[in-house]
Amino acid sequence: xxxxFDVAIIGAGVCGANIARRxxxxxxxxxxxxxxxxxxxxxxxxxxxxxxxxxxxxxxxxKAALEIxxxxxxxxxxxxxxxxxxxxxxxVVAFHEDEMRAVEQLYAQGVRNGAIGIEMCSxxxxxxxxxxxxxxxxxxxYAPGGGIVEPYRFVFSLVESAQKNGLELxxxxxxxxxxREGEAWAIRSSDxxxxxxxxxVNCAGLFAxxxxxxxxxxxxxxKGRKGEYYLLDRLTRAKPSRVVFPVPxxxxxxxxxVPTVEGTVLIGPTANETEDKEDSATTxxxxxxxxxxxxxxxxxxxxxxxxxxxxxxRPTLGEDFTIEASxxxxxxxxxxxxxxxxxxxSPAIGEYVKDILKRxxxxxxxxxxxxxxxxxxxxxxxxxxxxxxxLVAKDRAYGDIVxxxxxxxxxxxxxxxxxxxxxxxxxxxxxxAQMGRCQGGFCTYKILKILMRxxxxxxxxxxxxxxxxxLLGGEL
Amino acid sequence: MKxxxxxxxxxxxxxxxxxxxxxxxAQGKSVAVxxxxxxxxxxLCQCIHAGFGLVEFQExxxxxxxxxxxxxxxxxxxxxxxxxxxxxxxDTEGPEKIVACASSAxxxxxxxxxxxxxxxGCRERNRGNIRIPGTRPAGVFTAGLAQRLVNIEGYVxxxxxxxxxxxxxxxxxxxxxxxxxxxxxxxxxxxxxxxxLTRNIVQCLNDFxxxxxxxxxxxxxxxxxxxxxxxxTPIENGALAPAKAFRIPCDTVLLSVGxxxxxxxxxxxxxxxxxxxxGPAVDSYLMTSVPGVFACGNVLHVxxxxxxxxxxxxxxxxxxxAWLGGSRPAREVxxxxxxxxxxxxxxxxxxxxxxxxxxxxxxxxNDAVLEIKLDGKVLRSSKKGHVQPSEMMTITLGAAELEGAxxxxxxxxxxx
Numbered sequence: 001x002x003x004x005f006d007v008a009i010i011g012a013g014v015c016g017a018n019i020a021r022r023x024x025x026x027x028x029x030x031x032x033x034x035x036x037x038x039x040x041x042x043x044x045x046x047x048x049x050x051x052x053x054x055x056x057x058x059x060x061x062x063k064a065a066l067e068i069x070x071x072x073x074x075x076x077x078x079x080x081x082x083x084x085x086x087x088x089x090x091x092v093v094a095f096h097e098d099e100m101r102a103v104e105q106l107y108a109q110g111v112r113n114g115a116i117g118i119e120m121c122s123x124x125x126x127x128x129x130x131x132x133x134x135x136x137x138x139x140x141x142y143a144p145g146g147g148i149v150e151p152y153r154f155v156f157s158l159v160e161s162a163q164k165n166g167l168e169l170x171x172x173x174x175x176x177x178x179x180r181e182g183e184a185w186a187i188r189s190s191d192x193x194x195x196x197x198x199x200x201v202n203c204a205g206l207f208a209x210x211x212x213x214x215x216x217x218x219x220x221x222x223k224g225r226k227g228e229y230y231l232l233d234r235l236t237r238a239k240p241s242r243v244v245f246p247v248p249x250x251x252x253x254x255x256x257x258v259p260t261v262e263g264t265v266l267i268g269p270t271a272n273e274t275e276d277k278e279d280s281a282t283t284x285x286x287x288x289x290x291x292x293x294x295x296x297x298x299x300x301x302x303x304x305x306x307x308x309x310x311x312x313x314r315p316t317l318g319e320d321f322t323i324e325a326s327x328x329x330x331x332x333x334x335x336x337x338x339x340x341x342x343x344x345x346s347p348a349i350g351e352y353v354k355d356i357l358k359r360x361x362x363x364x365x366x367x368x369x370x371x372x373x374x375x376x377x378x379x380x381x382x383x384x385x386x387x388x389x390x391l392v393a394k395d396r397a398y399g400d401i402v403x404x405x406x407x408x409x410x411x412x413x414x415x416x417x418x419x420x421x422x423x424x425x426x427x428x429x430x431x432x433a434q435m436g437r438c439q440g441g442f443c444t445y446k447i448l449k450i451l452m453r454x455x456x457x458x459x460x461x462x463x464x465x466x467x468x469x470x471l472l473g474g475e476l
Numbered sequence: 477m478k479x480x481x482x483x484x485x486x487x488x489x490x491x492x493x494x495x496x497x498x499x500x501x502a503q504g505k506s507v508a509v510x511x512x513x514x515x516x517x518x519x520l521c522q523c524i525h526a527g528f529g530l531v532e533f534q535e536x537x538x539x540x541x542x543x544x545x546x547x548x549x550x551x552x553x554x555x556x557x558x559x560x561x562x563x564x565x566x567d568t569e570g571p572e573k574i575v576a577c578a579s580s581a582x583x584x585x586x587x588x589x590x591x592x593x594x595x596x597g598c599r600e601r602n603r604g605n606i607r608i609p610g611t612r613p614a615g616v617f618t619a620g621l622a623q624r625l626v627n628i629e630g631y632v633x634x635x636x637x638x639x640x641x642x643x644x645x646x647x648x649x650x651x652x653x654x655x656x657x658x659x660x661x662x663x664x665x666x667x668x669x670x671x672x673l674t675r676n677i678v679q680c681l682n683d684f685x686x687x688x689x690x691x692x693x694x695x696x697x698x699x700x701x702x703x704x705x706x707x708x709t710p711i712e713n714g715a716l717a718p719a720k721a722f723r724i725p726c727d728t729v730l731l732s733v734g735x736x737x738x739x740x741x742x743x744x745x746x747x748x749x750x751x752x753x754x755g756p757a758v759d760s761y762l763m764t765s766v767p768g769v770f771a772c773g774n775v776l777h778v779x780x781x782x783x784x785x786x787x788x789x790x791x792x793x794x795x796x797x798a799w800l801g802g803s804r805p806a807r808e809v810x811x812x813x814x815x816x817x818x819x820x821x822x823x824x825x826x827x828x829x830x831x832x833x834x835x836x837x838x839x840x841x842n843d844a845v846l847e848i849k850l851d852g853k854v855l856r857s858s859k860k861g862h863v864q865p866s867e868m869m870t871i872t873l874g875a876a877e878l879e880g881a882x883x884x885x886x887x888x889x890x891x892x
Binding site: 281388389398444468 | 477512560562564565576578579580581582583584586599600602603604605607609610611612613614615617618620621624625626628629630631632633634635656658695696698700701702727728740743
């Protein structure tokens, strides 16, 4: 394959994946560059997984418009790609009359943004919508269009679809510098590789500032804002049927209680500026605050249900998203500060960036053989015993259950590996194996063996999430 | 989909499942054992150290040897064994239970039985369960996973380890890691006393010069990619003393912070769970709240010796066989955990016969007194040289002792 592309997209998070898929519907050579060992290993893997309801942001912001547009695109994407998504609705709960004033503002904002179906709720209506809510709730807001999505599976399916339509994906490819060579960018990696592209898109998330400097473009600084989360066992009594939000503060949308599409419950996040953008450590104080905040809304939440904690870092830059052609250098589109509601807006961002590229002179001719669908990997946990029996008759590996907690078969692990997810975390995000209540205590060695068998890797090559994260220290 | 019928289906082919199945078969019942791994033996297979069998076989065996003894007894007996089969669920159809299980060899099997014995064992608590904050690097293992990697797969988890929690598997693994040439820096225990057996403290830590920090909470795990260290903070007068926290560098963390009976299948089947044990609430027949479903071994309550697991499971097999034959407890008396007692299993006894009970204390004490009371009246009182939570205790209530029990009577076990 020639190392000259029409477009190089830098950063395989949810924005890069949406842009890549959109561009791959045209007759273009597109390359997606990711510095980590797999796609969706940055900001896009650790967030609340919410499709927002369209009421949190003032209509004056670009992000308010993109949120509404992006949210509306999820149903079709889900039909084409089959990632876990559900419009379960969102409630915002108020605990006293002052908070109800803020809720009224959110309602008015939602109406101005064009959010469909939102309503003001009395305490009684709130309890009907969400019976697990605290009895102290005085009322709130309901946005039926809001929903939940598995962010990494969303990214995986977008990238798979783009690859099916010609995308070239390069992981472990960290952009170090770029320069204009004639009518194209020459882009170099930190390990000495080089490729050319007529256009470049910088959607490097937390490191968009570094990439911008590498291109000699705008000078800005992305700041990290850390959010810590707890994940609760699917057997918790505290699982709500909708996403539950508190009334937001000036810096964040607050600590939420999220029923995930796959049946667990996520609580969080906190919001704290962090100097080190790779510091995803959790702290006792913050996690205690998460529990307090969540319990305030849903009193049934118990520490005993916690199966893991983690932190994600949001890339922040000012109040709004920055998505524009660079004013300093040619043929570069910059995306910066895509924090919440970035996941919700991302399909619309793909569209928006495509339009910027078109205005910058990129010729878009539709591919006659564009195929928006991808093949679904069957998940044993979704099958009845009768269906599973038929599936095992076709492929015996569906009968070997590797992960008992999330009920994942060997066939699904193999599918993950064949889709290019060759780290333990990559396999986890693709299949859910190691994501349940035992957190890999029972299945890690089985996955290790399957991974080595399928790829021919040696034990020393097996990592948790890429370079530096080797699982094992030696062989007997 | 293949369907097969049995008198009883035993879920789990570890020590508990094999013992229960052997007893059911001995009582003339047709039995199937369903095991998700490719072979019988359960966790015993990776416990290659000695110390098993002193009660059951009056000799010291390794885990695999103990498992082999039970397997040998299974040979030639009318017990159907399905290995590599994962149970998907237990449904009730009229008077029968349907155990659906999946395997690559058979597809989905429907095993039909009048009785089911739950013998799924337990799982290890993990980092999330005890909420250790910090980064999420490679190199954090539960002790049991590390044991599997070393003893069966032949890999070294890391070179420089700290063990968090002083449960038996953690202690055994501290010694095992030392044997394979790794440095074990410390064992950190939150409680003021060890969670594991005394013999393991002596043989696995003291003999290897591994320091045990009692009353220390692990307050952080460091390292972005691979573990670089942990932070331990002493607990003084019930509160953390952050000023005295210190860091221990290491590349590996092994967690031995308790075991939880694995009852997700049981819950799905409608079995009521006893919050004190996290196992099913059972009657004097070791039968759960779902008629015909029995429980034994670590799925019922976490034992410290496999010998006790086997004894209890044999009883479960015998009760299940009796129940299949139409026998029911005539009447039952409640057993309450009194002062300094965490729980007793089972929590019901049947007057008119001998009843064996296992129980655990909540305190460490020398010269303790064990009292068994019936409605406040002391039935028995005995001196115990030493009691501690990690060592399970047992009594057998004689048929005569319960003669005076009435309808609302209760037995209380007290340790003072």
